[in-house]
Amino acid sequence: MVAMSGAPATVQARLDALAAGDRERADALLAEDVVLRIPAKSSLAGVHNGRDEVARALAALDALTSPGEMLEYTRFSSQERVMLFYEHHLGGAVARSAVIHRATDGLITEIDVLSGYVDDVARAPLRR
Amino acid sequence: MPAEKATEFDVEAFYQSYWRALGSGDDAGALAHYHEDVIVRLPGDGPFAGELLNREAALLAIEQLHKVIHGFEVTLIERWTESHGFALVLDERVPGAPADRDPFRRLHVYQLRGEKIAEVNVFAGHCCDPEVTSWWR
Numbered sequence: 001m002v003a004m005s006g007a008p009a010t011v012q013a014r015l016d017a018l019a020a021g022d023r024e025r026a027d028a029l030l031a032e033d034v035v036l037r038i039p040a041k042s043s044l045a046g047v048h049n050g051r052d053e054v055a056r057a058l059a060a061l062d063a064l065t066s067p068g069e070m071l072e073y074t075r076f077s078s079q080e081r082v083m084l085f086y087e088h089h090l091g092g093a094v095a096r097s098a099v100i101h102r103a104t105d106g107l108i109t110e111i112d113v114l115s116g117y118v119d120d121v122a123r124a125p126l127r128r
Numbered sequence: 129m130p131a132e133k134a135t136e137f138d139v140e141a142f143y144q145s146y147w148r149a150l151g152s153g154d155d156a157g158a159l160a161h162y163h164e165d166v167i168v169r170l171p172g173d174g175p176f177a178g179e180l181l182n183r184e185a186a187l188l189a190i191e192q193l194h195k196v197i198h199g200f201e202v203t204l205i206e207r208w209t210e211s212h213g214f215a216l217v218l219d220e221r222v223p224g225a226p227a228d229r230d231p232f233r234r235l236h237v238y239q240l241r242g243e244k245i246a247e248v249n250v251f252a253g254h255c256c257d258p259e260v261t262s263w264w265r
Binding site for chain 2: 037038039040045046047074076077078080081083085096097098100112113114115116117118119
């Protein structure tokens, strides 16, 4: 097994921390000047700047998507960026989203949330 | 279900061939890289949003998209190639838009089955340009 480095290692460390319920450790992997962009039609839409603001927005985003089941569909990685493609299953409907992380020196500097096709628009988490 | 893993297949060469066809306006050539039963999913509730279920529908979508983004400044930000497919991150900017306005970020994810594109998912990111958002709502 090849050990991960660069952005893949940083992003995986954050995902592991979140899976373990350790949000403090997950947030410590955000750079001080991290930028988060969330697409329109969500109460969280816009650009969020700085670790504290981004951490709050990400926690709120997780709360929005907590009902139903969030499944990782596929993942693409380079040393600089990691893209995670999710399917959010809720009541028979599927909402697709992607998150692009950019990381440098062990810290996440940029997160872009992107919305994809939704089987049932009314149920889309990023619309709430 | 995630796409099957392609084995002993040069995904990079496949991508280059696809991108060349697309970039030169050879829509039929680009389409030859798709499975007959390709699924194309476009986001939002704009005029092109929806799930397209075959190659002919995908061709129409490509033609429409060419019309929409014609004149936009498109910058390739990132490209990933893996055994199961490839993905592109693009930034779009309307010519003449204020310099301090963030570009519109778009993501295209191509999943392969065998040696063809079986699934295309397009994602729309944050955007504050009304001309772009009118298409990618």
